[in-house]
Amino acid sequence: MPKTIEEINEKIKNGNVVVLTAEEIIDYVQENGIKKTAKEVDVVTTATFGPMCSSGAFINFGHSDPPIKMAKVWLNDVPAYTGIAAVDSYIGATELSESEGMNYGGAHVIEDLISGKNIRLRSTAYGTDCYPRKEINTYINKQTINQAYLFNPRNVYQNYSVATNSSGKIIYTYMGKLLPHFGNATYSCAGQLNPLINDPYYRTIGVGTKIFLGGGVGFVAWQGTQHNPEVERLPNGVPLGGAGTLALIGDLKNMNTKFIKAAIFTGYGVTMFMGVGIPIPVIDEEMVEYLKVKDEDIYVSISDYSVQRRNKPTFGKVNYRQLREGKITINKREVPTGSISSYQKAREIAILLKKWIKDNNFLLTSPVSQLPASGSTKPLNIVNEEEI
Amino acid sequence: MASEKLILDFPKNVVTKPIVYHVVKDFDLEFNILRAEITPNLEGRMLLEIRGKKDKIEECKNFLKKEGVQTREATQEIILDKELCVNCGACVSLCFSHALAINKDTYEIEFDKDKCVLCGICLNGCPVNALKSKI
Ligand code: SF4
Ligand code: SF4
Numbered sequence: 001m002p003k004t005i006e007e008i009n010e011k012i013k014n015g016n017v018v019v020l021t022a023e024e025i026i027d028y029v030q031e032n033g034i035k036k037t038a039k040e041v042d043v044v045t046t047a048t049f050g051p052m053c054s055s056g057a058f059i060n061f062g063h064s065d066p067p068i069k070m071a072k073v074w075l076n077d078v079p080a081y082t083g084i085a086a087v088d089s090y091i092g093a094t095e096l097s098e099s100e101g102m103n104y105g106g107a108h109v110i111e112d113l114i115s116g117k118n119i120r121l122r123s124t125a126y127g128t129d130c131y132p133r134k135e136i137n138t139y140i141n142k143q144t145i146n147q148a149y150l151f152n153p154r155n156v157y158q159n160y161s162v163a164t165n166s167s168g169k170i171i172y173t174y175m176g177k178l179l180p181h182f183g184n185a186t187y188s189c190a191g192q193l194n195p196l197i198n199d200p201y202y203r204t205i206g207v208g209t210k211i212f213l214g215g216g217v218g219f220v221a222w223q224g225t226q227h228n229p230e231v232e233r234l235p236n237g238v239p240l241g242g243a244g245t246l247a248l249i250g251d252l253k254n255m256n257t258k259f260i261k262a263a264i265f266t267g268y269g270v271t272m273f274m275g276v277g278i279p280i281p282v283i284d285e286e287m288v289e290y291l292k293v294k295d296e297d298i299y300v301s302i303s304d305y306s307v308q309r310r311n312k313p314t315f316g317k318v319n320y321r322q323l324r325e326g327k328i329t330i331n332k333r334e335v336p337t338g339s340i341s342s343y344q345k346a347r348e349i350a351i352l353l354k355k356w357i358k359d360n361n362f363l364l365t366s367p368v369s370q371l372p373a374s375g376s377t378k379p380l381n382i383v384n385e386e387e388i
Numbered sequence: 389m390a391s392e393k394l395i396l397d398f399p400k401n402v403v404t405k406p407i408v409y410h411v412v413k414d415f416d417l418e419f420n421i422l423r424a425e426i427t428p429n430l431e432g433r434m435l436l437e438i439r440g441k442k443d444k445i446e447e448c449k450n451f452l453k454k455e456g457v458q459t460r461e462a463t464q465e466i467i468l469d470k471e472l473c474v475n476c477g478a479c480v481s482l483c484f485s486h487a488l489a490i491n492k493d494t495y496e497i498e499f500d501k502d503k504c505v506l507c508g509i510c511l512n513g514c515p516v517n518a519l520k521s522k523i
Contacts, residue, residue, distance in 0.1 A: 049474070051515065176478045177513040184481035261474060263515035273474060273515075326480070326490070338481030340515070342474050344495035 002284040005366045008042045012360055019043045019357050021350040022193045022280075022291065029292040037292075038285040043357055043364065046195040047212070047277040047349035050188045050341025051263050053174065054154035054225060055272045056092040057110050057252050060146040061121065063087055064138070069131035070123040074098065075109045075140075082123070086131055090151075093262075093272040105270030107262035110150075113142050114214075114255045148252040150214065154224035156276050158196030158244040159300055162187045162318065162337075164330060167306035172267025176340045178305055182330050185302065185337045190346040191295045191320035195278035196244045198291050200237030202229075204280050206367025211248065212277030212353045214260035217362070218250025223371045230376040237290055238298050240317065244371065248276065259349065275345060277353040281364050295320035302330060310379060390442040393422075393462040395507050396452065398432035407455055415448040416440055423505045425485045433484055435462060435505045462506040465522040468499040472518035479510040479519060 011017040018041050020028055025044050029037045059080070061070075069086040073079070077099045080091040095106035112119060118139045127134045142148060163175035164185040171178045176186045191197070199205045209220040224245025231243040259275030282288060298320045303312040318328045323337045356362035381388075398407075411417055417440035424434045438445060449459050468488075475496050479488045487503035488510060490496070510519050 050476075176515075177482055177509075179482065179509075186478065186481060261516060264517070265515055266512040271515075273476070324490075324492075336481040338479070339477040339490075342476040342495075343490075344475035347495060 003042065003282065005281055005283075005364050008281050009363045011042055012357055012363055015360065017042045017357060019045060019354045021347070021354055022046045022198050023347065023350070025288075025291050026192065026294045029288060034285050034288045034292075038282060038288045041282045041288075043354075044198065044280045044282060044291050045277060045350040045353040045357070046190075046198045046280060047193055047275070047346040047353065048156060048190040048195060048341060049259070049273060049275045049345035049349060050190070051174070051265070051271040052152065052155045052274040053094050053271045055110075055150065055152040055274055056090055056106060057113075057148055057150045059089050059091060059113075059148045061087045061089070061140060062144070062146050064133060064136055066133050067131050068123060068125050068133035068136050069128055070136075071125045072123060074122040075119050076104065076112070077120075077122075078104065078106050078109050080106070094270055096270060102264060102266075102269055105262070105264075107270050107272035110252065110272065111257055111260065111262045113148065114252060114260065115257050116142055142253050150218070150248065150250050150252050150255070151221065152248045152274065154226060154245045155248050155274055156195055156224070156246045156278075157189070157242045158194065158200070159239050159298065160187065160189050160242050162300055162302040162323065162328075163305045164302055164315070164335065165306045166304050171306055172265065173305050174265055174268050174271065175305060176265060176338070177267075182333050182335050185328060185330065185335050186340050187300065187320075187323050187337065188339065188341040189298075189300070189320070190341060190343060191298050191324070192293055193343070193346045193350055195276065195280070196246070197238055197293060197298060199280050199287075200233070200239070200290055201373060202244060202371040203287065204283065204367070205246070205278055206370045208365055208368035209278065210362070210365045211250075211279075212275070212349060212356070213248055213250035213255070214252075214275055215256025215258060216250055216254035218248055220246050220367075221249040222247040226377045227372065227375065228377040229371075229373055234297070234299060236293060236297055238293060240299055241301055246371075259345070273342070273345075275349050277349040279353060279357060279362070279364055295324060302328070389439055390445055391437060391439040392445055393506070394436050394438060394449075394459050395462050395505065396432075396434040396436060397458040398434070399456050400431050407452070407457065410451070411438070411448055414451070415444045417444060417448060423485070423503075425505065433505055433507065462508075466499070466501075466504050466506065466508075466510070467520050467522055468497070469518045469520065472516050473497055473514075474516055474518075476515065478515055479513050482510045482513045484509070
């Protein structure tokens with residue numbers, strides 16, 4: 001008998017819901033089988049905590065007197081986008097400070113805002129009859145501003161790749177520092193805890209799904225940019241590379257810097273560690289088939305990041321169990337591996353979300369609309385207008 | 389008498405031992421191997437403290453360079469700031485000597501000072517600046 005979200009929510013309210021994390025469900029299925037698990041378990045919590053560049057926040061500053069129609073905005077010297085209404089802006093995580101360069105960026109502004117620090121706001125404008133002011137220099141913090149919400153165009157990649165470096169010199173990438181001659185290999189995926197790997201065909205996660213975002217509550221807003229569901233998949237639905245992605249939204253004011261953190265990748269720039277947790281309702285037996293996925297079943301390709309092209313040469317596939325063991329073999333060489341996303345934090349989030357649900361502090365939602373199950377990512381070609 | 393802490397990186401084809409004996413004989417230096425590591429690919433790294441006349445130490449460094457051994461001065465001490473660390477693991481694959489490792493039960497990062505060869509490679513590999521060198 002399939003379960004409905006309403007039935008699960010009733011159980012949450014009555015205090016008899018059964019929730020497991022995506023780690024715990026693995027052994028549970030092993031011991032109890034698919035049928036029994038589908039009957040007994042109601043929710044499985046998944047999570048991830050990794051660097052996600054495609055993140056940022058909309059902020060409304062409120063109106064000054066006389067008012068200003070901001071044309072350029074800086075927050076602690078980091079430029080924000082303001083080509084929208086007078087005092088609306090968007091601060092992107094990867095934007096760099098004009099005075100401190102790669103040592104401070106948009107992600108730091110967001111982290112400082114969440115932790116309640118004061119932020120210097122500077123703005124210039126051309127002045128209009130209704131917005132006469134031409135510049136402003138002031139301070140804001142999360143109490144003084146109106147809305148401040150994260151809107152991340154692309155988070156929660158469904159699998160990714162392993163990065164290594166065949167060249168003779170150190171390279172600095174968004175996958176971290178890569179040592180010469182296959183000196184190391186890095187990866188960034190929560191594997192068996194990853195939300196979209198546990199719901200590979202987006203049966204329960206869709207537009208409107210309520211989630212844990214940066215320590216507060218958020219929602220899936222849309223398919224993420226570069227959502228690419230048509231990637232080659234294993235029989236268990238697991239894609240062999242980056243496939244689905246999610247656009248996320250959530251109130252910045254309720255977040256916690258334990259679960260959202262600015263990051264600097266030397267030589268690459270600023271990005272943001274985003275903590276995301278997604279509950280998956282165990283609606284039927286088919287769902288359990290996906291939820292029982294473990295690190296050994298999740299494969300990913302190894303790419304050579306020293307090749308500065310869109311398509312990089314690959315060196316075969318490995319699974320996340322091998323990666324977490326700390327070494328893999330590439331071209332007959334033993335190569336040490338390291339994650340750049342935190343499995344410890346992902347686990348902490350999955351456990352916390354489980355507690356929220358058990359304590360009746362978090363009800364589940366049905367998606368308002370499904371995510372696309374087809375479509376793939378297009379490249380950008382350099383052409384004349386006649387050729388396009 | 390001068391003393392220096394040096395890190396020696398031996399490429400695959402250089403045999404480590406005879407070189408170290410040359411250092412003693414030809415340059416009249418005392419040395420103390422604080423730590424040594426050899427990778428499965430037979431590359432080596434060594435943390436040495438050498439003592440001797442200043443110009444002899446310089447000559448020795450030039451000799452090593454000619455032999456294909458890279459030398460650099462060791463940093464003082466590496467500190468892991470647990471408050472800042474998010475346990476991502478980005479530093480782990482950079483650490484040649486396994487001083488930085490992930491605990492397979494808790495998935496927290498652990499730093500074993502005794503294994504650290506002070507090479508400094510991890511320092512700019514931490515995205516939240518949790519690894520620092522004490523000067
Ligand atoms: S300096 Fe860093 S990378 Fe080098 S041995 Fe010590 S901990 Fe490992
Ligand atoms: S790279 Fe930095 S934050 Fe990540 S585990 Fe190492 S010390 Fe911790």
